[in-house]
Each structure stands twice: as structure tokens, then as C-alpha cells.
Amino acid sequence: MITFEKVEKRYPDGTLAVESLSLELPAGQTTVFVGPSGCGKTTSLRMINRMIEPTSGRITIDGQDVTTLKKAELRRGIGYVIQNAGLFPHRTVLQNIMTVPKLNGVPTAQAKTRAYELLDTVGLPREFATRFPTQLSGGQQQRVGVARALAASPKVLLMDEPFSALDPVVRHELQEEFARLGPELGTTIVFVTHDIDEAVRLGDRIAVFEKGGKLAQFATPEELLSSPANEFVAEFVGKDRGYRALSFKQVGTTVNPVATIQLGDSTAELPAAGAAVVDTSHRFVGWARRGEQADRANQLEQRATVRQSDSMRLATDAVLTSHDGQAIVVDDDGRLLGSIDLALLAPRLHAQGSRA
Numbered sequence: 001m002i003t004f005e006k007v008e009k010r011y012p013d014g015t016l017a018v019e020s021l022s023l024e025l026p027a028g029q030t031t032v033f034v035g036p037s038g039c040g041k042t043t044s045l046r047m048i049n050r051m052i053e054p055t056s057g058r059i060t061i062d063g064q065d066v067t068t069l070k071k072a073e074l075r076r077g078i079g080y081v082i083q084n085a086g087l088f089p090h091r092t093v094l095q096n097i098m099t100v101p102k103l104n105g106v107p108t109a110q111a112k113t114r115a116y117e118l119l120d121t122v123g124l125p126r127e128f129a130t131r132f133p134t135q136l137s138g139g140q141q142q143r144v145g146v147a148r149a150l151a152a153s154p155k156v157l158l159m160d161e162p163f164s165a166l167d168p169v170v171r172h173e174l175q176e177e178f179a180r181l182g183p184e185l186g187t188t189i190v191f192v193t194h195d196i197d198e199a200v201r202l203g204d205r206i207a208v209f210e211k212g213g214k215l216a217q218f219a220t221p222e223e224l225l226s227s228p229a230n231e232f233v234a235e236f237v238g239k240d241r242g243y244r245a246l247s248f249k250q251v252g253t254t255v256n257p258v259a260t261i262q263l264g265d266s267t268a269e270l271p272a273a274g275a276a277v278v279d280t281s282h283r284f285v286g287w288a289r290r291g292e293q294a295d296r297a298n299q300l301e302q303r304a305t306v307r308q309s310d311s312m313r314l315a316t317d318a319v320l321t322s323h324d325g326q327a328i329v330v331d332d333d334g335r336l337l338g339s340i341d342l343a344l345l346a347p348r349l350h351a352q353g354s355r356a
């Protein structure tokens with residue numbers, strides 16, 4: 001766990017960059033610092049590894065005051081990733097990743113094995129090992145930057161806008177992979193971004209900063225979107241937050257009943273709108289229209305289908321893009337539960353968005 005206790009930073013020119021910040025960042029989780037430019041995110045981050053020293057207050061990692069450690073020793077346990085990767089241009093990908101382990105006296109063969117594993121971890125082909133940074137795209141360079149930061153198995157990983165300079169498609173790709181990787185690493189990650197969508201995607205907890213280095217809210221993504229603490233946060237998280245908040249709600253089992261017939265039942269009388277066809281385990285196999293026979297699964301109409309554990313956001317998308325304004329809901333074994341439409345979704349949408 002990393003704690004900030006009334007940490008303040010005033011630069012020599014008088015700028016108050018961080019104002020009395022008190023925070024507890026849970027171990028093994030990702031905390032995102034988010035806020036507009038100049039609100040003290042980078043300053044707060046860099047005080048953790050003492051690239052910047054606070055004017056007052058205290059930062060501890062697992063109970064230990066960071067000022068009691070030698071800087072070099074402190075930083076050995078902390079990985080650091082910045083916007084443009086900051087790779088050594090004259091060193092190959094492999095040499096870049098091996099930098100810190102070699103400084104730490106890890107035998108070359110061992111450092112190399114680990115470096116290759118890290119290429120796998122960050123989704124780069126092993127053939128890239130001998131390339132130089134300029135022979136990689138921006139996204140690939142960022143992946144190497146992450147691999148290099150992880151090479152010494154740090155217990156803390158600091159990331160300052162690591163994806164901000166990438167084009168939106170690559171950026172989204174890296175966010176998705178990082179969202180998977182983060183929880184696997186078990187590392188305490190502090191991630192800085194000015195992008196609220198990125199924060200919501202990656203953070204277990206989010207600290208929203210206001211101008212002047214004031215902490216406006218510290219909450220889970222869901223809390224942040226559903227109950228912003230003040231006007232500033234509400235404005236910052238944006239107008240469509242009700243929709244985004246749906247990412248955290250599951251579809252559940254509140255559904256409309258649907259007419260059902262058994263697969264292979266050619267005698268069933270179908271209602272005008274047709275019926276859901278299920279197999280002997282009550283799994284949904286398709287939709288039968290009136291006048292058609294439900295005897296062969298491959299002749300049935302396929303329908304937008306969501307699982308009860310899927311997000312409401314996914315369900316909303318499914319409903320909005322379906323031809324008849326509804327989606328089939330199944331349980332996690334594929335058994336038919338019913339259907340969902342906007343009339344069912346709207347009150348939940350409203351409940352999320354009503355706290356303006």
C-alpha cells in the first residue's frame with residue numbers, strides 16, 4: 001500500500017502544485033490519477049519515487065517512509081513508464097529491457113530469459129529483440145517501455161500518460177491489453193492520465209484532481225460516474241456518464257417473458273411475433289417465425305443475445321442495434337431467461353444519469 005499523508009508541493013517559484021494530499025492506494029491494484037493539465041498529477045506521481053521531494057507531508061510504501069531509503073535503492077523497487085517510452089535509442093529492445101536487471105547484478109543469461117518472457121507478456125514477437133527503438137512503431141515502443149519497467153519485478157509501477165501520444169486505435173488496443181495485464185501482475189500501479197475514459201477503463205480506484213493540486217474525489221470508477229462529489233467532477237466525467245456507468249451493472253434476470261417452443265416441434269402454434277426455440281436443456285438456439293418450422297437449428301433466425309452477467313452497456317448496444325429493439329437474455333450456461341428492450345433498460349439508464 002502507498003499512502004500520502006498531507007503531502008504538499010510548492011515549487012521554488014511559488015506555484016502550489018499539490019495541496020495537502022492524503023490518499024491510500026491499495027496494494028496490488030491500479031490507482032489512476034486523472035484531471036486536467038497542470039493539476040499536479042505528475043508532481044504527485046514523481047514524489048513517490050522521489051524524483052520530486054515534497055515541501056511537507058509524508059509518503060510511505062508498505063508503511064516505510066520513502067525518505068528513509070536511498071534514492072537508488074527506492075527506485076530499484078519502482079518501475080517507471082513515461083509518454084514516449086524513453087528507450088535508449090542506441091540499445092536494442094533486448095538490451096533496453098535488460099538494463100535494470102543487469103545493473104542489479106542479474107547474470108546475463110537469466111536476464112535474457114526474463115526479457116524474452118516479458119516480450120511475450122507485453123504482446124511483442126520475440127523477433128523484435130534485436131531491433132532498435134526507431135525500428136518500432138509508437139505503440140510497440142510503449143510495449144517495450146512497459147517490459148523494461150517490469151524487468152526488475154518492481155512492487156510498484158508508476159506510469160505517466162504512457163498511452164497519451166498514441167493514435168486512438170493503438171491506444172485503445174494497449175488499454176485493453178493493460179486492463180487484462182494489470183490485475184495479473186499483482187503490482188501496485190499508479191497510472192496518470194488526463195483522459196477520463198482511460199481512467200475508468202484501467203482504474204480500480206480513481207483520484208480526480210482539480211487545478212491547484214486539490215483532490216476532488218477518490219472513488220471506484222462506478223462511484224465516480226454515478227455520484228460525482230461536486231460540480232467539477234460531474235463536469236469532468238462528462239454528460240454521457242450515465243451510459244458509461246452501465247458498464248458496471250450486469251444485465252441480471254429482470255427480463256420480459258418470451259414465447260418458447262422446443263427445437264424440432266413442428267406442430268407448435270406460433271404467436272405473431274414468433275417464438276424463441278430452445279433445446280432439451282432449455283438453451284436458446286434461435287428464433288422461429290410464424291409459418292416456418294422449428295425443426296432445424298440452422299434455419300432459425302439468429303438474434304442479438306446477451307448473458308445475464310454481461311454489462312448493461314453491452315445489452316444497451318445489443319438492443320439499439322437489433323432490428324426489433326430487443327435482445328435475448330440467457331444465463332451463463334446459455335439457457336433462455338427472456339428478452340430485454342429499451343422499456344426495461346430506460347429506468348435503469350435514468351437511475352444512473354439522474355444525479356446531474
Ligand SMILES: Nc1ncnc2c1ncn2[C@@H]1O[C@H](COP(=O)(O)OP(=O)(O)O)[C@@H](O)[C@H]1O
Nearest residue numbers: 011013015017036037038039040041042043044
Ligand atoms: N519544476 C517546476 N517549477 C515550477 N512549477 C512547476 C514545475 N513543474 C510543474 N510545475 C507546475 O505545477 C503544476 C502541476 O504540474 P504537473 O504536476 O506537471 O501537472 P499535470 O501532470 O497534472 O499536468 C502546474 O501549474 C505546473 O506548471
Ligand SMILES: [Mg+2]
Nearest residue numbers: 041042043192
Ligand atoms: Mg503531467
